[in-house]
Amino acid sequence: MSSYLLSRLFQTIVTLFVMSVLVFVGLYMVGNPVDVLLSSSATPEERLHVIQSFGLDRPVWEQYLVFLSKALQGDLGNSFVFNQPALDLIFQRMPATLELAFVALLMALVIGIPLGVRAGLKPNSFVSRTIMTFSILGFSLPTFWIGLIMIMVFSVYLGWLPASGRGDTVEVLGVPVSFLTLDGLSHLVLPAFNLALFKISLVIRLTRAGVMEVMQLDYVRFARAKGINERRILRVHVLKNTLIPLITVIGLELGSLIAFAVVTETIFAWPGMGKLIIDAIGVLDRPVILAYLLITVVMFSVINLLVDILYSIVDPRVRLEGGSR
Amino acid sequence: MSSSGKQPSTSVHAGNGDASPERISPFRRTLHALIRDPGALTGIIIVGVLAILALVAPLISPQDPYDLAQLDIMDGRLAPGATSMNGMVYLLGTDDQGRDLFSGILYGLRTSILVGIISAAVAIVIGTCVGLLSAYAGGRVDALLMRIVDIQLSFPAILVALIFLAILGQGVDKIIIALVVTQWAYYARTVRGSALVESRRAYTDAARSMALSDKRIIFRHILPNCVPPLIVVATMRIAYAIMLEATLSFLGIGLPITEPSLGLLISNGFEYLLSGDYWISVFPGITLLLLIVGINLIGDALRDILNPRQEG
Numbered sequence: 001m002s003s004y005l006l007s008r009l010f011q012t013i014v015t016l017f018v019m020s021v022l023v024f025v026g027l028y029m030v031g032n033p034v035d036v037l038l039s040s041s042a043t044p045e046e047r048l049h050v051i052q053s054f055g056l057d058r059p060v061w062e063q064y065l066v067f068l069s070k071a072l073q074g075d076l077g078n079s080f081v082f083n084q085p086a087l088d089l090i091f092q093r094m095p096a097t098l099e100l101a102f103v104a105l106l107m108a109l110v111i112g113i114p115l116g117v118r119a120g121l122k123p124n125s126f127v128s129r130t131i132m133t134f135s136i137l138g139f140s141l142p143t144f145w146i147g148l149i150m151i152m153v154f155s156v157y158l159g160w161l162p163a164s165g166r167g168d169t170v171e172v173l174g175v176p177v178s179f180l181t182l183d184g185l186s187h188l189v190l191p192a193f194n195l196a197l198f199k200i201s202l203v204i205r206l207t208r209a210g211v212m213e214v215m216q217l218d219y220v221r222f223a224r225a226k227g228i229n230e231r232r233i234l235r236v237h238v239l240k241n242t243l244i245p246l247i248t249v250i251g252l253e254l255g256s257l258i259a260f261a262v263v264t265e266t267i268f269a270w271p272g273m274g275k276l277i278i279d280a281i282g283v284l285d286r287p288v289i290l291a292y293l294l295i296t297v298v299m300f301s302v303i304n305l306l307v308d309i310l311y312s313i314v315d316p317r318v319r320l321e322g323g324s325r
Numbered sequence: 326m327s328s329s330g331k332q333p334s335t336s337v338h339a340g341n342g343d344a345s346p347e348r349i350s351p352f353r354r355t356l357h358a359l360i361r362d363p364g365a366l367t368g369i370i371i372v373g374v375l376a377i378l379a380l381v382a383p384l385i386s387p388q389d390p391y392d393l394a395q396l397d398i399m400d401g402r403l404a405p406g407a408t409s410m411n412g413m414v415y416l417l418g419t420d421d422q423g424r425d426l427f428s429g430i431l432y433g434l435r436t437s438i439l440v441g442i443i444s445a446a447v448a449i450v451i452g453t454c455v456g457l458l459s460a461y462a463g464g465r466v467d468a469l470l471m472r473i474v475d476i477q478l479s480f481p482a483i484l485v486a487l488i489f490l491a492i493l494g495q496g497v498d499k500i501i502i503a504l505v506v507t508q509w510a511y512y513a514r515t516v517r518g519s520a521l522v523e524s525r526r527a528y529t530d531a532a533r534s535m536a537l538s539d540k541r542i543i544f545r546h547i548l549p550n551c552v553p554p555l556i557v558v559a560t561m562r563i564a565y566a567i568m569l570e571a572t573l574s575f576l577g578i579g580l581p582i583t584e585p586s587l588g589l590l591i592s593n594g595f596e597y598l599l600s601g602d603y604w605i606s607v608f609p610g611i612t613l614l615l616l617i618v619g620i621n622l623i624g625d626a627l628r629d630i631l632n633p634r635q636e637g
Contacts, residue, residue, distance in 0.1 A: 259480075277487065278578070
């Protein structure tokens with residue numbers, strides 16, 4: 001286990017390093033941030049001063065080494081635009097994104113699993129076919145467009161839910177959250193559902209496939225033959241074995257929810273880190289782009305590692321349970 | 326299927342008539358199965374109509390939406406069905422620049438389909454080569470390549486695309502590069518998986534025992550049998566690529582404003598949506614939705630038809 005953890009840690013560090021070099025050199029080659037920072041009326045002296053103060057006149061490898069040595073001390077540089085540490089900017093906005101992603105994940109599970117089980121138990125019934133048709137639609141609906149339509153219907157025409165922002169927040173352990181206030185919750189519903197839509201379809205399909213597979217296994221038939229009632233078979237024998245592969249997927253999907261929050265946050269003006277990165281790309285705010293990428297790589301690596309560990313803990317025990325007759 | 330499919334093809338060389346039902350090629354058999362599936366047929370019709378519309382866009386669109394001389398700012402944000410001063414009818418209304426939305430959608434469709442297909446084609450070629458190499462070389466090369474694939478696939482496509490577009494900037498070529506980068510790994514993994522399975526089959530052993538060259542075995546024997554799963558993955562991926570392109574263009578980091586694209590049209594309409602001018606965003610969105618639903622319907626049916634697990 002510990003050698004496994006070590007090799008994973010090593011892999012993460014290598015990924016981080018390669019990514020930072022790629023992005024750093026890549027960003028170095030495009031555009032000049034000075035053009036973004038200064039107005040066109042700036043004098044050559046002002047230009048030179050800005051270039052020197054950001055160290056932009058030195059060769060790229062030297063700039064990278066400076067960046068690296070500072071990064072190892074937890075300093076990823078100041079944002080060109082906000083003139084604040086890039087890391088602080090991202091950490092300020094991270095809770096909003098995480099809240100959105102977790103609520104979306106919860107929605108996907110709460111809506112997706114029951115529908116998936118229903119579709120898996122009676123795959124040929126009308127209800128199941130309807131569920132599957134909707135799941136194809138859920139896969140095909142462009143997230144950003146359905147977000148616009150949701151704003152149009154629920155905010156503009158019906159006026160039921162607000163279209164932008166986070167609403168009132170309360171602090172929990174120093175972190176502002178929306179879901180504990182009524183106003184915040186009303187702001188959260190649309191973006192979270194928008195983000196969850198694609199994942200609902202995914203969870204439906206996975207659950208359905210899992211249920212259909214498990215239902216045909218010998219131990220389920222055996223349980224039936226023993227006269228155990230259907231509810232118990234479903235709860236104890238089928239669901240448990242169906243949900244385990246879901247763990248892996250859910251873990252990976254949490255990462256993808258955080259990444260796709262970029263789109264939802266832009267549409268609903270949700271003040272998270274996704275909106276920050278889009279704005280940063282627009283003005284070539286290098287430190288913020290780099291910091292965002294490095295932090296997401298770390299976040300993803302941690303999530304993937306946790307999923308792997310969780311799976312290795314859960315899987316053998318299940319095999320044991322499934323195998324004991 | 327692969328083993329039973331080989332035998333008749335050798336007997337055909339002996340001079341059987343064309344009437345033999347076993348002579349139907351896998352391609353035609355798949356096509357027949359697709360047409361018999363109501364979902365797939367709907368998909369084929371939708372995609373077919375949209376593709377034809379995109380192809381003949383310059384011939385049938387009432388206006389060249391990117392020739393600024395033809396635009397009249399006075400016609401900006403007209404509702405669907407409104408008539409211009411010069412008597413032209415705007416079937417689906419106009420956007421803020423006075424651009425005929427119907428024409429804009431036709432041209433946008435062209436860009437979306439083109440970007441989707443080109444990026445998929447390049448990604449398939451790269452992914453197939455990597456997958457075959459990985460399966461064939463085995464050992465360390467395989468381990469290294471698949472580790473790269475794993476790492477790349479552990480990052481969501483949109484994030485990878487964001488990184489590349491942040492570096493590359495906007496443009497059709499750039500978004501194609503970004504889409505290729507996000508997609509090749511899927512194809513590499515698919516091809517490697519099926520190539521490994523096929524290389525253990527009896528017919529590959531037979532080919533080896535006939536002392537055929539590696540190149541011939543890989544490209545003439547193994548690769549053709551990797552095509553069905555590749556097609557299934559490709560259909561789903563093209564739909565995803567088109568959606569991703571639209572999303573990135575909507576975010577303002579994909580295609581530049583000078584290139585017509587469905588994502589950009591939707592993005593243009595976003596600010597007017599709140600004031601009730603729904604058509605600028607809604608109609609391009611419906612077109613995009615139809616295109617993606619159509620491709621996914623075909624892909625869904627193809628997966629059932631070509632799924633090797635159901636062949637036995």
